[in-house]
Amino acid sequence: MEGIGVCKMVKTVRPIFRKLFKTVNDPVLILNTSCQIESINDFAAQLLNIDPASRQELQLDELSKARWNDFVSKIQNELGGFCNLNVKIGENRYKEIRLIGYFHKEKNLVFARIALMTEKRSLLNQKSNLDIYSMFNDISHGIILSDKNGYILDANDMALEYFQCGKNHLINKQHEMIFEKLEDYEYSKLQYFANLLNTGRASVHVSGMNKHGEEIFLKLDSKFNYKMNMIVTTMTDETEIMLLKQQVEQQETLDSIGQMAASIAHEIRNPLTSLKGFLELIKINSSGDNLNYLNVMDSELQRMDEILNEILYLSKPKQVHYEEISVFQIVQDVVELMIPFALQNNIMLKIDSYNYYHLNIKGNHTRLKQMLINLVKNAIEVMVEGGTITIKLETNNDEIDVLVIDEGPGLTDREIDQLFTPFYTTKPTGTGLGLPLVKKVIEEHHGSINIESSVGVGTTFKISLPICDKKVICTEKEKLIDVWIKKESLDRLPVV
Known part of the structure; x- marks a missing residue:
C-alpha cells in the first residue's frame, strides 16, 4: 500500500469525533489503513510532538512499518489488538509507543489509544534504537531482515554492497529475491527454503560478482527469530576460504x-x-x-x-641457481628456437619492445626460457588457421611485464579459472601440465601471471617479474624488432 508508515496530520471536522476526543483523558487517535491520521486529540498530539495545525507528517522506521501492516491485517479479523511502533518525533529522535485499538469495518478506520511509557524508558529506547541501527550498518557481515511472510524489511550497508543496489530495490520484496544476482545449485536453493520452512533455520553457499567484476563466494545463514517475529539472514564472505x-x-x-x-x-x-x-x-x-x-x-x-x-x-623441488639475466635476451632465444615450429603452422612471430633500455631480473635463465617456450607453443597450437603471435615487453613501476598475445579462438571465464589446474587442458592432445609448470616458474621468481581473453579474438598472457636492475644499453627513441615468419620466406629470417 502506498504511503504505509507515513502518517499525515489531518484536522478532523467531524463533530462526533471532536466531541468524543474532548471527553477522553487518554491519548487517542483515528487512522486509516494506510496509517494516515484522520483525527487526533490534544493529549496524543502533544505526546507525539505534533502541531495539529501544521499538518506535519508522522514517520515510522522500517521495522514499525512492517508491524503496522501485520497489526492492521490482524485486527480486521479479530476484536482488537496492539502493536509497538517507533515514531520519529524530531531530528534523530524516536519515541516508542504502543497502540491498542480495534478496526471499524464500516468506516474502514482504526480507533486506537496510545499506551504511555515512562520518560526514562522512552529516552533509553531512543538511544538504544539509534545505537543498534548504527551497529547494524557497521557490522562487517551482510544482514537482511525479513518478516514472517518472507518480505524484506531492511538490509545493512554490507548486504547492499554485495547486491550492488540501493535499499529501495530490496525493501518490501520477496525474500527469495536475494538469489536474483547470486548463483547456486538449484537443489541447494530448494533445500534452503525447505529447511527454513520446516526447522526455522537454513544455510546455503552461493557465488556472484563484486563491483570490480571479480567472483565472490558467500554463505547465507537464515534463522527465524520468534521473539522479533522475523527472519534474520547473515551473509558471510568466504572468498578467501574458497581460494x-x-x-x-x-x-x-x-x-x-x-x-x-x-x-x-x-x-x-x-x-x-x-x-x-x-x-x-x-x-x-x-x-x-x-x-x-x-x-x-x-x-x-x-x-x-x-x-x-x-x-x-x-x-620435485630443486635447488635453483639465480643470477642477473636479461629478459629481452630470453625472449630472443625463445623466438629463435620456436621459428621452425611457427613455420610449420603458418604463424608470424613479432617481438615488440617499447623500452629504451634492457631490464635485468634475478632469475634462472633455463627455467624462464622453458616457461616462455610453453606459452608460445600453446599459442601456436591453438592458432589452427595461422596468424600473428606478439611478444611485448613493458614496464610497470618496479616490474617488467612480458605479454604473449595470440590470435586464437579465445577462452571463456570458466576456462580461464581452470587453466592452471594440473591435467586440465582445452586441447585434444594436451597433457594439462604446461601451464601449471608456467605458474610454478613464475611463483619461484616472485612474479605473477594474468590472463585476458575474448572469445573469437584471442588471448593475452601477462607475466610480471620484479626488476633487479636497469641498464641503458640503447639510446634510440624506440627500438622495435619484428620477426615475420612465413613459409615462403625462409631466407628472410632476421638477425636479432
Missing part, C-alpha cells in the same frame, strides 16, 4: 603427482632410454616409408620423455 581451498586441492594434486613421479621415473624412463637407443640403430638401415614410420615413433617417444620431465619438474 585457499582451491590452492590446497591443487597442492594435494601436485603432492599426488610427486608420490607417483619417482615410480614413473624408475618404471618408464629406463625402458624408454633403451627403446630410443634401439630405434636409432634400426633407423640406420631403414629407408622410405619404414624410415618415416620410425621417425614418427621417435617423435612420440620424445613426447613421452617431455611429459615425464614436466611431471618431475612439478613434483
Whole structure:
C-alpha cells in the first residue's frame, strides 16, 4: 500500500469525533489503513510532538512499518489488538509507543489509544534504537531482515554492497529475491527454503560478482527469530576460504603427482632410454616409408620423455641457481628456437619492445626460457588457421611485464579459472601440465601471471617479474624488432 508508515496530520471536522476526543483523558487517535491520521486529540498530539495545525507528517522506521501492516491485517479479523511502533518525533529522535485499538469495518478506520511509557524508558529506547541501527550498518557481515511472510524489511550497508543496489530495490520484496544476482545449485536453493520452512533455520553457499567484476563466494545463514517475529539472514564472505581451498586441492594434486613421479621415473624412463637407443640403430638401415614410420615413433617417444620431465619438474623441488639475466635476451632465444615450429603452422612471430633500455631480473635463465617456450607453443597450437603471435615487453613501476598475445579462438571465464589446474587442458592432445609448470616458474621468481581473453579474438598472457636492475644499453627513441615468419620466406629470417 502506498504511503504505509507515513502518517499525515489531518484536522478532523467531524463533530462526533471532536466531541468524543474532548471527553477522553487518554491519548487517542483515528487512522486509516494506510496509517494516515484522520483525527487526533490534544493529549496524543502533544505526546507525539505534533502541531495539529501544521499538518506535519508522522514517520515510522522500517521495522514499525512492517508491524503496522501485520497489526492492521490482524485486527480486521479479530476484536482488537496492539502493536509497538517507533515514531520519529524530531531530528534523530524516536519515541516508542504502543497502540491498542480495534478496526471499524464500516468506516474502514482504526480507533486506537496510545499506551504511555515512562520518560526514562522512552529516552533509553531512543538511544538504544539509534545505537543498534548504527551497529547494524557497521557490522562487517551482510544482514537482511525479513518478516514472517518472507518480505524484506531492511538490509545493512554490507548486504547492499554485495547486491550492488540501493535499499529501495530490496525493501518490501520477496525474500527469495536475494538469489536474483547470486548463483547456486538449484537443489541447494530448494533445500534452503525447505529447511527454513520446516526447522526455522537454513544455510546455503552461493557465488556472484563484486563491483570490480571479480567472483565472490558467500554463505547465507537464515534463522527465524520468534521473539522479533522475523527472519534474520547473515551473509558471510568466504572468498578467501574458497581460494585457499582451491590452492590446497591443487597442492594435494601436485603432492599426488610427486608420490607417483619417482615410480614413473624408475618404471618408464629406463625402458624408454633403451627403446630410443634401439630405434636409432634400426633407423640406420631403414629407408622410405619404414624410415618415416620410425621417425614418427621417435617423435612420440620424445613426447613421452617431455611429459615425464614436466611431471618431475612439478613434483620435485630443486635447488635453483639465480643470477642477473636479461629478459629481452630470453625472449630472443625463445623466438629463435620456436621459428621452425611457427613455420610449420603458418604463424608470424613479432617481438615488440617499447623500452629504451634492457631490464635485468634475478632469475634462472633455463627455467624462464622453458616457461616462455610453453606459452608460445600453446599459442601456436591453438592458432589452427595461422596468424600473428606478439611478444611485448613493458614496464610497470618496479616490474617488467612480458605479454604473449595470440590470435586464437579465445577462452571463456570458466576456462580461464581452470587453466592452471594440473591435467586440465582445452586441447585434444594436451597433457594439462604446461601451464601449471608456467605458474610454478613464475611463483619461484616472485612474479605473477594474468590472463585476458575474448572469445573469437584471442588471448593475452601477462607475466610480471620484479626488476633487479636497469641498464641503458640503447639510446634510440624506440627500438622495435619484428620477426615475420612465413613459409615462403625462409631466407628472410632476421638477425636479432
